[in-house]
Amino acid sequence: MSHEKGMQADVVIIGGGASGLCAALTLAYGGASVLVFEQEAEPGGMTNFAEGMFAVGSRLQKKHKVGLTVEEAFNVHMEETHWLANPRLVRAFMDKTAETVDWLEAQGAEFAGLFNISPFTPRVWHQMVGFGKEGLIKPLFKKAEKQDNIEIHFETEVKRLLLEDGRVVGAVAEGKDGTVITAAARAVIIASGGYQDNQEWVDKYCKSGFTRPVVPARQVGSGARMAWEVGAEPYDMGVMQTIVLVPEEDLQSQLLTAGFQPRLWVNTLGERFTNEAICWKFPMAGNALARQPGAMAWCIFDDDSRVVMKEKGVNYVLGEFYDILKNLPDVDAELERGIAAGKVFKGETLGALAAKIGVPAATLRETVDEYNAAYDGQKDWIFDKDRMYLDPVRKAPFYAVKLGLAAFMTNGGIRINHKTEVLKEDRAVIPGLYAAGCSAGGILGDTYEVSTTGGSLSFAVNTGRMAGESALEYLGK
Ligand SMILES: Cc1cc2nc3c(=O)[nH]c(=O)nc-3n(C[C@H](O)[C@H](O)[C@H](O)COP(=O)(O)OP(=O)(O)OC[C@H]3O[C@@H](n4cnc5c(N)ncnc54)[C@H](O)[C@@H]3O)c2cc1C
16 A cells, blocks of 8 residues: 655755765755755665766866866867757866865865776866765765764655746655655755667667667656756757677676777678777767667787787776776677677688678778788778777688667756756746756767766766755755
8 A cells, every 4th residue: 555745855856876965965965955866776776886077177186286277178078069059067077076076075085096998088077986876886885874954765756846836846756655745845856867778769869770778777768857847948868878899798807808909890781880989989889889880890800819818918998897998808708708698700701701790701802801801901991980090801700799879878868058947948036946967968969979078977966066055055055
């Protein structure tokens, strides 16, 4: 039998990830009472899996003489997003990032250091010790638990918002045991993450289609849906943090690292389709793959390359999971595991390999000949891949590792302004409603942008704080 109960606070927050917890602490420090509803049994959402966050002008950067300015980062970001992002919002969040790193450290967050995602991008990625779970969520949650004016309810899913005279005045949630909670509040902050687990929306809105979440959860865009129901403008749908992965492999797997290398990639027609070094900008590699039949491809290499990976090192790594040039000692066992799982195929000839992976043998032969000629001439005259990534494919046996599309998260759903206030289609503010983190749109264009590496998590923590500050102002505190 289900029960009903009432609750009351100054502000209700939907979601206990980075944006939700940052908003909660900001509000609590400002003297507001807060109810956080989190649908899972633990805090952190996707933030638990994040490695690091973007900041510009932080103390760490000053210490390491990274001279990037907010203006430079802003211009790069706006250029890379083709000015589709909301410039006021981007500037407001970027202005805050350095101070937010200090604020997070004051909450107990721990940063391991500064990194860049590629040799071509600035060192803006502030990585947390123990990733998001240990380095960020644990200390934020600990702080929140100690605040008398924050109550966090787990396994409690917010279902809808309460609207009265055009103002948002609370939310209705449901506990695990079916208890329906009507929470009265003067403001609500939506911090519910993305919709990457909502396949219907992914198919409908995302050009990349086919995509599967790297970390499956229950992020179905309920925050966006609730905001739309009270008149918010659906905004920036379709932006995904896509990535090329070996299907169903852990980010730490050596098989994934062996397959996601800037070696020769061919589509199901046996054709090369990109400069494979685009993997340094992983969402763009995702774009290239998304345009191929079935959004899949094969990473092809020969036995010499296998030995290089085993004994010498790899050319590319995703994040800090592997050091560049670190070798893959288990690559043989990993390839065998992949063969058993149907993710890797091996052939004594290219023809035999083509037959196994179902691509036209003549085209694959032609592609490999062309690629080997590029290696011999040290010039990729088709896609201009840096010569350091050209390896010949000559020595049997030949390998093909399956590549598919996955996504970390989606960004977008709710239109907000630079104060994180939720807007209607006519740009009027919905009083009492704010959105932060991945549930809000306005930070990107059509593709996740990695020159400002760690921008998504940074947007979450900074807009979380901004939403808290704006709500305090609204409450008159
Ligand atoms: C493997 C992985 C690695 C990543 N690495 C990075 C990185 O290095 N740098 C970076 O910038 N970004 C990274 N990201 C993205 C990053 O995790 C997000 O940008 C960030 O976590 C978003 O924070 P958020 O608060 O918006 O969402 P979340 O942290 O996911 O929090 C949203 C919370 O809302 C809850 N929720 C949803 N709906 C409801 C509801 N109706 N009622 C109650 N609760 C609800 C969810 O359960 C969740 O806990 C990564 C993502 C993944 C998956």
